[in-house]
Amino acid sequence: MRKKKTGYVTGTFKALYIVNMKTIEAPAAGALNFEIQHRFGTINSGSYNLWGLDFATFRLSLDYGISDRVSIGIGRSTTQKTFDGYVKYKLLRQTDNSSMPVSVSLLGTSTYFTEHYSDSIEQALITGKYRFDYTAQVLIARKFNEKLSLQLVPTFIHYNLVDSSADHNNVFALCLGGRMKISKRMAITAEYNYLFPNQLLTYPAGPNQPPRANSLSFGWDIETGGHVFQLVFTNSQSMVEPQYIGQTQGTWGKGYIYFGFNISRNFNLKPHK
């Protein structure tokens, strides 16, 4: 008898992002992933704004696999003119024979917003060091069968700047994401980012704005060769962790729903041996 080699489970998720949440997946060593994440305005902004289609925000990012386990990424978002960078490390990989039941990746993200304040005094006071936020996440995922994969993400965020002294600088959240394949090349995805209560109390941008809400998103993934298209509905406008987990405003129930899409394209810079 030949010895049976244990293999790693592949394709837990199709893309690097469920909607906004990063997945345990990473580009292969030497592969570069270019991602365009685009969100229109809220559906409740009315017919005058063509239900949000008149507005556009996006995040462009590049993700690169340094080795089979380590990948890095950089991005730039419209919202708050934010730059972000991350390092992801594949710590554990789920195996075929369930000797390792889950895949675990560690993710560290740093974001830096550059948007100017309209008030010149505020602009002068909010220097570079206040503009960084840091996120540490443990991505725990399991591919239950060829159709269903779920991911649980305990999250820690440190804000260098919060809206008032009532808000905590260190906040905790628990995020859950999943995908269900509906055909070989299509899947329905969902994610929910639960911010534990009583950590961020101040409205993010004044009393006339909708209140802070937890981020809930749904997506429809369509995969074709080196591309993945994701059509998404979410109540978060931003696509970086400190902002969509901690600064989402307006709930689905009130119609604060952004329609959008993610498109990814994979480039092979080095052949895989």
Next chain:
Amino acid sequence: MRAKFYCVVFFLFCFFIKSNAQGLITKTGFIGFYSKTPLEDIKAENDQAYAVLDPDSHHIAFAVLMKGFIFPKELMQEHFNENYVESDKYPKATFSGTCSGDMDLSKEGIYQVVIKGDLSLHGVTKSIETTAQIEVKKDKILATSVFKLKPEDFQISIPSLVRDKIASQISVKVQADWTRTK
């Protein structure tokens, strides 16, 4: 006592090897497939195929793990396993058949033979026929064959969007290299 035990194990082991020696076995057979279109060249290779040749009956058999095919693009490899051949459902491809034609494995030389048999892939079994070259050397037998397969024959569906990137006939190259133990 212990030494005696090892002796017995050793003899059993020799016997086991001997009993196998009538069928030539290799675990490092090579199977590669190649698809050439103006849009994309695809290749995948696997050098861990299990191949058996019976020198008396000229029966020949191959087995290969689908997940062992290595593509230069890892994403392509993932799609191959996930979407095309469904390796979790159908982990192996096998072939079992016989060589016919003028071939004498006890004499050195190069023989052109016809191999006929059943190929099972993606849960579908189809009989195929191909020519092969068998080279008999003093202590080695080398077999090489190239043939073409249609993915549709094995119920491997290809979406219309990528249809132009995958050749309608995929050429398959098989090589096995048996060492004779005498």
